[in-house]
Amino acid sequence: xTSHRCVLEGNTRDxxxxxxxxxxxxRVAGSSPPPRxxxxxxxxxxRRSACMGGRFxxxxxxxxxxCTFLSAQIDSWIWPQDAWVEWRFDPCFTRLLVDxxxxxxxxxxx
Amino acid sequence: xxxxxxxxxxxxxxxxGDLEALSELYERYKTQVYRTAIAITRDARAAEDILQEAFLxxxxxxxxxxxxxxxxxxxxxxxxxxxxxxxxxxxxxxxxLPRVVEHWASSVQWSxxxxxxxxxxxxxxxxxxxxxxPRQRIVIILYxxxxxxxxxxxxxxxxxxxxxxxxxHYARRSLKEAILEQEHRLVPEVAYDFT
Numbered sequence: 288x289t290s291h292r293c294v295l296e297g298n299t300r301d302x303x304x305x306x307x308x309x310x311x312x313x314r315v316a317g318s319s320p321p322p323r324x325x326x327x328x329x330x331x332x333x334r335r336s337a338c339m340g341g342r343f344x345x346x347x348x349x350x351x352x353x354c355t356f357l358s359a360q361i362d363s364w365i366w367p368q369d370a371w372v373e374w375r376f377d378p379c380f381t382r383l384l385v386d387x388x389x390x391x392x393x394x395x396x397x
Numbered sequence: 398x399x400x401x402x403x404x405x406x407x408x409x410x411x412x413x414g415d416l417e418a419l420s421e422l423y424e425r426y427k428t429q430v431y432r433t434a435i436a437i438t439r440d441a442r443a444a445e446d447i448l449q450e451a452f453l454x455x456x457x458x459x460x461x462x463x464x465x466x467x468x469x470x471x472x473x474x475x476x477x478x479x480x481x482x483x484x485x486x487x488x489x490x491x492x493x494l495p496r497v498v499e500h501w502a503s504s505v506q507w508s509x510x511x512x513x514x515x516x517x518x519x520x521x522x523x524x525x526x527x528x529x530x531p532r533q534r535i536v537i538i539l540y541x542x543x544x545x546x547x548x549x550x551x552x553x554x555x556x557x558x559x560x561x562x563x564x565x566h567y568a569r570r571s572l573k574e575a576i577l578e579q580e581h582r583l584v585p586e587v588a589y590d591f592t
Contacts, residue, residue, distance in 0.1 A: 307522070
């Protein structure tokens with residue numbers, strides 16, 4: 288019987304390398320992924336795409352709402368032909384507009 | 398004969414949301430990824446999860462993948478990262494080691510000529526591989542099982558080549574010591590000769 292110790296001491300590299308290689312080969316022998324894995328990946332990708340598509344639609348709807356809001360605001364403004372627009376400097380009105388825009392932007396983001 | 402698309406071409410298709418392209422890449426690399434994952438984790442369920450996650454990442458990060466090179470190294474990197482996270486988080490390989498070793502030892506088809514001693518040596522080696530620190534174990538698996546070069550392993554593990562070399566050295570030394578220790582137990586007189 289050949290002692291493994293002798294083998295290892297004498298020709299360490301080859302013997303040890305072979306042992307490790309075969310041990311690892313045995314470890315994974317016959318292992319292959321079950322077919323259900325691809326089904327799971329496919330389902331997750333589709334769910335993700337649907338989710339992203341849904342979110343995109345929500346964002347689009349909100350953008351369209353913002354557009355409507357802004358259009359209405361612009362339409363409602365009466366631009367004087369030959370006078371200085373005093374109300375532009377009304378702090379209450381400015382704050383109201385800023386609040387409305389911020390709220391819509393926050394909604395759009397989240 | 399069906400045309401074999403390059404990895405790069407498929408990655409570009411995936412960026413446009415092509416699921417067929419992902420399926421083709423999956424067929425090409427599934428065994429490689431699964432085998433690496435199972436060799437590191439020794440858990441079939443974990444390997445399945447890692448396989449799923451790796452290909453989901455191909456899909457979601459397709460725009461970050463370099464389409465001019467093959468996908469293999471990138472996939473190895475993702476797989477080993479996921480497997481490393483799993484082993485360090487769950488640490489199942491430590492707490493259930495005796496059960497796992499027993500399971501694997503019994504599931505391996507030994508050749509008829511394999512002696513009891515050979516059987517024991519292989520069992521000890523499997524156990525020693527499991528006992529290696531995860532990073533050393535990954536190097537051993539990529540080097541011996543997957544046949545990657547030190548340079549490729551350095552890319553996969555995102556460390557300098559010298560670090561890979563040193564991990565390989567320490568891993569081999571640990572495995573050698575485990576076998577020699579077993580030899581001590583089996584053949585005490587041989588041990589006596591060397592002391």
